Amino acid sequence: MNLTAYRDDAEEFVSSLDREYYRHFAGLQDEFDIETIYERHAELFSRDSVQRLREEGTTQLVEFAVHGFIGRATKEESAELARREAALEIELEGEQLPFRQSAVIQANERDPERRAAIETARLDAAERELDPLLREALERSHALAKELGWPSMRAMCEELSGIDLGALESQTSAFLDSTESTYEEIVSGPLETELGYGFDRFQRADMAYFFRAPSLDGVYPDARLLESLEQTLSGLHLDPPGVILDVDQRPKKTPRAFCAPVRVPDEVYLVIARRGGRDDYETLFHEAGHAQHFAHMPGSLPMEYRYLGDNSITESFAFLFQHLTADPAWLRTRLDIQEPAAIERQFRAVKLVFLRRYAAKLAYELELQAAPAALDPLREVYARRLSDALHIEWPSASWLSDVDPFFYAAAYIRAWALETHVRRLLHERFGELWFEEPEAGEFLIDLWRQGQSMRGDELLRELTGAELDFGALLDDLKLVA
Numbered sequence: 176m177n178l179t180a181y182r183d184d185a186e187e188f189v190s191s192l193d194r195e196y197y198r199h200f201a202g203l204q205d206e207f208d209i210e211t212i213y214e215r216h217a218e219l220f221s222r223d224s225v226q227r228l229r230e231e232g233t234t235q236l237v238e239f240a241v242h243g244f245i246g247r248a249t250k251e252e253s254a255e256l257a258r259r260e261a262a263l264e265i266e267l268e269g270e271q272l273p274f275r276q277s278a279v280i281q282a283n284e285r286d287p288e289r290r291a292a293i294e295t296a297r298l299d300a301a302e303r304e305l306d307p308l309l310r311e312a313l314e315r316s317h318a319l320a321k322e323l324g325w326p327s328m329r330a331m332c333e334e335l336s337g338i339d340l341g342a343l344e345s346q347t348s349a350f351l352d353s354t355e356s357t358y359e360e361i362v363s364g365p366l367e368t369e370l371g372y373g374f375d376r377f378q379r380a381d382m383a384y385f386f387r388a389p390s391l392d393g394v395y396p397d398a399r400l401l402e403s404l405e406q407t408l409s410g411l412h413l414d415p416p417g418v419i420l421d422v423d424q425r426p427k428k429t430p431r432a433f434c435a436p437v438r439v440p441d442e443v444y445l446v447i448a449r450r451g452g453r454d455d456y457e458t459l460f461h462e463a464g465h466a467q468h469f470a471h472m473p474g475s476l477p478m479e480y481r482y483l484g485d486n487s488i489t490e491s492f493a494f495l496f497q498h499l500t501a502d503p504a505w506l507r508t509r510l511d512i513q514e515p516a517a518i519e520r521q522f523r524a525v526k527l528v529f530l531r532r533y534a535a536k537l538a539y540e541l542e543l544q545a546a547p548a549a550l551d552p553l554r555e556v557y558a559r560r561l562s563d564a565l566h567i568e569w570p571s572a573s574w575l576s577d578v579d580p581f582f583y584a585a586a587y588i589r590a591w592a593l594e595t596h597v598r599r600l601l602h603e604r605f606g607e608l609w610f611e612e613p614e615a616g617e618f619l620i621d622l623w624r625q626g627q628s629m630r631g632d633e634l635l636r637e638l639t640g641a642e643l644d645f646g647a648l649l650d651d652l653k654l655v656a
């Protein structure tokens with residue numbers, strides 16, 4: 176097999192897909208024509224290519240080909256999902272709201288009843304319009320994993336990624352156990368502050384409003400958002416020419432911030448839809464971490480190390496930058512905050528909610544993707560696992576939409592753990608003001624230069640000799656006595 180030609184074609188494909196993704200989700204075009212892109216590069220994902228790569232390709236390329244094989248077989252559903260979602264409107268007290276905007280409106284809504292009404296309307300619309308497609312795509316992907324010779328989607332993902340998802344789940348379920356008794360205590364105070372009530376009334380519809388933390392709006396002024404990022408990057412001497420910032424408001428822009436590495440390292444979009452306040456800082460810095468990571472990879476690296484591989488690496492750098500926005504030294508230096516205690520409390524509470532949510536999600540997805548005899552019973556498994564982890568009545572309606580393809584949730588989970596180590600190293604070597612040290616920037620650039628040639632656990636072993644373990648979060652968040 177001609178691997179050079181395969182890589183060139185693969186890069187062209189990934190790049191076209193990311194460009195289409197960027198243009199659609201940034202609200203620049205309604206079309207989301209991924210079918211044409213898949214057909215133009217159909218050879219990449221033929222059975223023959225998959226087979227030959229399994230014999231002589233790198234692990235990242237094999238994973239790419241298999242994911243592409245499944246992606247191609249479900250491309251109609253994916254494209255139709257994006258189109259429907261973009262056009263979908265929900266009805267609220269006789270008023271029509273764009274589906275994608277409704278999440279932002281909900282995150283900013285002060286009235287808990289109205290938040291709940293928006294959420295119910297959105298879940299209903301999604302269940303009616305999107306779930307049939309999600310279900311079709313899920314069932315087809317399960318069938319294809321078997322056709323390719325794996326007993327299940329789970330087994331396929333474990334083998335291709337080299338990540339033992341069962342072992343990871345033991346770590347996250349141990350984390351759930353260890354934090355079970357302190358969870359409400361840590362989250363209650365910040366809940367009261369933001370919502371005016373605690374776990375007695377807290378529900379999922381309040382989540383985004385709670386994360387957004389309106390009480391901290393004064394701390395995170397809109398006017399200093401971009402400036403604080405620019406100052407942080409210039410403190411680290413990070414100024415790669417490839418990063419393109421897209422902060423414009425457009426009606427059809429997705430409310431989820433994202434980074435689109437269309438050409439690595441030369442054309443990397445950082446897209447954000449503003450909601451205001453803390454959320455904007457967190458998401459902008461998170462996506463900026465991705466953008467810096469991609470824009471510092473040498474163009475000479477094989478494409479699979481620039482675009483593919485273990486995403487717990489890119490996510491860890493995204494979390495590293497995101498974390499700055501609640502770091503006392505950063506708050507003092509960049510936003511003139513002298514009393515960060517309330518911010519730290521809020522950050523810790525939100526992070527604990529996220530970690531427990533992802534722990535529950537991983538356990539659920541492992542069951543869902545382990546070739547269950549029937550899908551329907553999983554709906555209740557989903558609601559129960561999330562409800563138990565978060566101590567609220569979690570609606571079951573999102574059991575199909577709240578699933579990340581190919582266990583992307585595991586990348587987040589591993590990245591949270593990896594980030595604690597990278598952050599500690601930066602502190603040890605460059606002090607608490609590491610974000611003002613050009614040498615810290617150089618240290619990061621050195622890591623970024625390798626792209627994703629290693630898995631996150633391999634990178635950590637090389638850096639410090641430590642094993643990647645989710646238990647690291649217990650220490651990091653001071654969750655153990």
Ligand SMILES: [Zn+2]
Pocket residue numbers: 461465490493
């Ligand atoms: Zn990310």
